[in-house]
Amino acid sequence: MTSGHERGAVRQTASAATGGRALQAGRDLTVHEVHHHRPVTETAVLVEPVLPTAETVAEVFVGRDAEVDAVLGILAPDTDSVGMVVVSAVAGLAGIGKTALARVSASEGVARGWFPGGAVFVDLNGYAPDPDHRIRPHQAYAPMLHALDRQGPPDTAPQGHAAQYHRFLAERAAEDRPVLLVLDNASTTDQIADLLPRSRIHRVVVTSRHTLAARGSRTLDLRTLASGDSASLIRDQLDLLSAGDVRLRDDPEGTRRLCELCGHLPLALHITAALLARDPGLTPTDLAEDLAQAHGRLDLLDDGERAVRAAFDLSYLRLTKGQARLFRLLPINPGPHFRLPAAARLLDTPVRSARPLLLELARAHVIEQAGPGKWRQHDLIRAYAIEHLARHGDSQDEPARRLLTHYALEGRRAGQGLRVVPRGGPPGEPEHVRVALDWFDQELPNLQAAIAMGLTFDHTTDVLRMLEALIRFHRHRGQTAELVETCRKVVTVAAGSADGSHWALTGLTWTLGALALDPTDTGEASRLAHLLDVEATDSLLEHPDSVQLWSLLETVRAHVEALPPSAQVTAVPMLHEIARTAARTDARDSTAIQALLTAVRLGELSDDPHLLTESWLLLGRERLRLARRTAADRSLEKAFRFLQDSVEWNSARWREMCDRLIALADDIATESAARIGAEARAMTDVVAMGTNAGGPIILAEALDRTGTARYEAADYATAVARHRNALRLREEHRPDDRKAIGHTLLKLSLAHFGVSDYAAAAATTERAAAVLSEEGEAHSSVRARELHVYALLALRRTEEAVSVTYLARQRASVGDDPHAHISAVLLHTLALRESGRHSSAYAAARQALKLARSAQAPDLHGYTRDWLRREGLPTPD
Secondary structure, three states: OOOOOOOOOOEEOOOOOOOEEEEEOOEEEEEOOOOOOOOOOOOOOEEEEOOOHHHOOOOEEOOOHHHHHHHHHHHOOOOOOOOOOEEEEEEOOOOOOHHHHHHHHHHHHHHOOOOOOOEEEEEOOOOOOOHHHOOOHHHHHHHHHHHOOOOOOOOOOHHHHHHHHHHHHHHHHHOOOOOEEEEEOOOOOHHHHOOOOOOOOOEEEEEEOOOOOOOOEEEEEOOOOOHHHHHHHHHHHHHHHOOOOOHHHHOHHHHHHHHHHOOOOHHHHHHHHHHHHHOOOOOHHHHHHHHHHHHHOOOOOOHHHHHHHHHHHHHHHOOOHHHHHHHHHHHHOOOOOEOHHHHHHHHOOOHHHHHHHHHHHHHOOOOEEEEOOEEEOOHHHHHHHHHHHHHHOOOOHHHHHHHHHHHHHHHHHHHHOOOOOOOOOOOOOOHHHHHHHHHHHHHHHHHHHHHHHHHHOOOHHHHHHHHHHHHHHHHHHOOHHHHHHHHHHHHHHHHOOOOOHHHHHHHHHHHHHHHOOOOOOOOHHHHHHHHHHHHOOHHHHHOOOHHHHHHHHHHHHHHHHHOOHHHHHHHHHHHHHHHHHHHHOOOOOOHHHHHHHHHHHHHOOOOOHHHHHHHHHHHHHHHHHOOOHHHHHHHHHHHHHHHHOOOOOOOHHHHHHHHHHHHHHHHHOOHHHHHHHHHHHHHHHHHHHOOOOOHHHHHHHHHHHHHHHHHHOOOHHHHHHHHHHHHHHHHHHOOOOHHHHHHHHHHHHHHHHHOOOHHHHHHHHHHHHHHHHHOOOHHHHHHHHHHHHHHHHHOOOHHHHHHHHHHHHHHHHOOOOHHHHHHHHHHHHHHHHHOOOHHHHHHHHHHHHHHHHHOOOOOHHHHHHHHHHHOOOOOOO
């Protein structure tokens, strides 16, 4: 059957790369396509440009002329005069040719010059067994922008990618440059809704096994091929594989039966043609009999599944032993495609031996060419191969290990070609850079997927080498968000590895270099990134000596001051790791001490008490190692103070630090260290109790008690930290216990006075006075009000003090508590004097004495007179 617009032509296309499932080392591993823009911890995204028809990989595509015409009619630039975005949703069975139809139509549209703004293909993986592995719009924005050749760096914040994506499409629309999006394999509208352009100039093709209701869409239901089209497809495919073969023409009845048994599904028909091509003596009738017998074994499947599965069975049975083994092992490759060297590593055989096996699998149509030197499996064939992999009992761990090592070595070799070049270097890209970038463009999806597989099966060394390659690639492309994420992944992976200590230092070094790449800097950050890249070489990864560590420290200290404050603070974990590495070398120089002193100074730029606790703990341990016990004691005190500032009590991190602090205190063994160790043990005991019901309140009470003790010992900063944490716990876990909250506020106020933080004291005393007064705590509320006035006066807020004390005096005058009344008058006297109203102060003092004389308390008059004298106020008796 020929089309109305291209008579006699055989359409050619490249099929999509799809994912599947692979069994590894006795466990089930889901593998997906990967794109270099995604963080390594997320599901992968396959995005690739749509090529014009003349540049696609040749494959027979017949019998869909009417459908192609329909899609092209929607894609044509003169369509959609009403201004709606058009989505063509192609619905049908698995293996029916939805992706091929979308690709052929898209390639033809690109070839006709309809999409000068770019055209991309995105596999949304909508039918992955695990819904979490289906691609969501936020995962696709950045790789789609890259594939559309957007200039400039991507937004450093992932949440900014959506705005950047739609802004880019709007700019293309304003420039009258239409864009085509092919969204393949969508299972729900949610997967595509946020990817749809807002301008009617752009076009979208969506494929799905379901009919999706998308705004402005026109639905094309793709059905199985007609009988005549099925016969044309199988004849043309056989002619492509075996030119001049006339068996199908000589046996029309056998051909008809073959088409029926294939369910008129293109995938099954392609495989059936390959079976005939590989066996010149096989007649269509004989092959139909074999297919019929295979159908009989698959009666539980529906017609479409049975047809495809029967074709798979026959094709697999006709493979040689070596071909069948490679077929079974190919799904171990976690990426969307593979090259000949990867196939050779799976088999553990030379490339020259793997090549004929691979070519025969292609002739059997159980793999298909994905581009020059690249191959892939259809998702249905991949799933079929995995079944045989599990059933046959092939060793999977060793092929997987060899494959991971292959990608690690190849990735590292390419990454070495992308070492950082400082600003001001020669223009243009040298040949070795172009070669490296070409490798990444081809193999990066496999590299990312291999990292995910390596993490699953603890192949740490290979994973770290592959992450190193990714770091160099992201940095070269200016992908800052992905670069920082990958650097941090190195640190995380190294932390969980028994032999990854030097990798941790390298990962932190790279992280700082990544954060230093501020596009607004004047060149200092770029130089630092270059220097750190030079320092983090293989020699640093192996066993760095004291000279290398000192050089790295000097590099950081010389340049970090020029970085933004956030990047400076990020240097602290790296400085910690320098100190740890120096201590492991048992060096007696000052590298570790200087690194930690720098860490303390930079850590003060943050509000993270854990960061400072860690710095002081490491500094205390290093000073003790160098027999500087007194200095170690001072470091311990600092660490304990910051540990108490933490708001993460009972977190694993807090408990680990507390245990290390106790151990350090025991090792220092001074009197003050023993006291700190005892207090830390008491805190851990209370925290342990906090796991029971009411535990947070028990902890709050312990904090108040120890906070008061520290206040009485003149350790006011520690007292502030403890009462503040006690207040937080009470307000979070017992907000109705207002009396306890009021008393904690009062204690916190006193501690604020101790550190001369009068603004904080004014705020807390005001709250304490109000709460305690409401709860009927007369004596404590009077004390809080008195402290409030003192705080206001210390802040020179005298008019506010006069107003506050006047109102308090008025309230007390109508009560029946002479002590509260006299106290209010005395405070008003003090505020009046401080505001310069001396005559009013004199009158108020006289009233206070008069009230004291009339009260039924013999000592009250003497107390009032003494208070006035102590404050330097008149005593007009």
